[in-house]
Amino acid sequence: MIGFAREIVSYLQKSGASKVEAEGVVQDVFVKMLETEIIIPAEKMRAWMYRVSIRRYIDRYRRDKRYLQILKKEFFKNHSVIPFENQNYELLRSAIEELPSKEAALLELYYFQGFTVKEIARIMSYSVSKVKIQLMRSRAKLRKKLEKKGYLNGNI
Incomplete structure (x- = not known):
């Protein structure tokens, strides 16, 4: 042995x-x-x-x-862009907070926390495809909310 x-x-x-x-x-x-x-x-x-x-x-x-x-x-992150310093941050943040909590959480994890789709799937106990679909739907809802507030393709 x-x-x-x-x-x-x-x-x-x-x-x-x-x-x-x-x-x-x-x-x-x-x-x-x-x-x-x-x-x-x-x-x-x-x-x-x-x-x-x-x-x-x-x-x-x-x-x-x-x-x-x-x-x-x-x-060991590079803090080259701080989202809070962006002039449209508050508009975006308030629009995300108006979304249902699960959709807001997905967008938060993906865009603000920097998690990958696979990581989000593990965190939320979803399949990878469900995360992708939910992200797509959440982005569409967010886009509509931003358009209602007068934000069109980067212009207020």
């Missing part, structure tokens, strides 16, 4: 993992093996350990990549 572990650590390092990451993944696999009630035959143990290790490493990589994206998005 220890030989398999060393072999897998080496394999993961060659695949781009650091030694610490690779050892952590293998340790997780050992813990999983001890916790599982399934008995794995000796001849299949090596293949099982490889398969689980690779999947665990990929999961960690995706999670860490996602955390990095969140950090970049939340803490």
